[in-house]
Amino acid sequence: MTRFFWVREDRAIAEKYGGEAHGAHKWKLPGVQCHSCGATWGDVGHAYPCVDLSRLPEHREFEKSRPEPFSEFSRLRELVRPLAPPEAVLPPATRFGPLxxxxxxxxxxxxxxxxxxxxxxxxxxxxxxxxxxxxxxxxxxxxxxxxxxxxxxxxQVEPRGRLHPDCIPPDVPPPCTTCGRFGISRPDEPILEAASLPGDRDLFRVGNFATMVIGTERFKDAVLRLNLDGITFRELPTR
Structure with a gap:
């Protein structure tokens, strides 16, 4: 059975090397002001650096961070969708283009x-x-x-798979049916939903908590065999 590992920054190694990189993506979807749930928000972790928006006549509309009403957000998202991977969800504040x-x-x-x-x-x-x-x-x-x-x-680490409902507090409201916002905090003890996990890739993000990067045992073993610094691994259970 495939094992899965939470991939995170090795801060001690990063400090040892001493260098730093700081940047932001060239284009982004706006955040959203949702008329249904009342939230103003943008997601984190959804980024498609290989998607080039320069061919869009409206590309300048994606250069400034801002919230928009859901109807305007939806209009802009549909302009981008043909350029994005087929399975991309594209929540508010999704990033595109180079860092x-x-x-x-x-x-x-x-x-x-x-x-x-x-x-x-x-x-x-x-x-x-x-x-x-x-x-x-x-x-x-x-x-x-x-x-x-x-x-x-x-x-380009795309969202796939999900956190299992067992690690999400029962009092968390379901996702908004209009904007899709799911207001959960990262569980202290994450559990991955086994049936949702991809079988065609060894590195992905959690679909309903995209700041979490997940690697398979194949990815972990290759990184350790090649002595590649900069990341740590914590095995996560599946259910």
Missing amino acids: VGTAFGRLAPFVWNAEVLLVHRDPLERLQAEGVRGLSACPTALRFRQKNPPELLEL
Whole structure:
């Protein structure tokens, strides 16, 4: 049976390397002001760096962070949908395009920018050669303050699978039927819903809690075998 691991930043290793990367995606869907649940919100963890919105005549409408009424948010989301992966849910504040910002210093093979997972070209290709499935990455637009900067890519880690209802408090309201907001905090002891987990990829995000990156045992074993620094693993139960 496949084992699954919560992939997080190894902060001690990041401090040891000493470098940093900071940026934001070039385009984004607006947040939403929902007339049904009354919430003004945007999701975190939904990012598609390989999706280029420059071909849209309306691309400038995706450059500024702001909340919009649900009807306007829906209009903008439908403009983007044909360019996004077929299974993308595209909640409010979904990000697109390259990460724009700055970076400096020596960086670990895996680098985090908040919930965004970055990787150098060589480690990515070595993982793919090891048979790790479904890894997709695109160039960043980070400006380095050094000569001969590394080629740093952003992994497009798409949401798949779900947290099991058993780890979600029973008093949490169901998702809003209009905007989809599901106001849960991350459980202290996450459980993955086994039937929802993908079988075609070794790295993904949790669909209903997208800040959580999950790797399979194949991904974990390849990372450890190749001595790739920057991430830690915590095994999660499935049910």
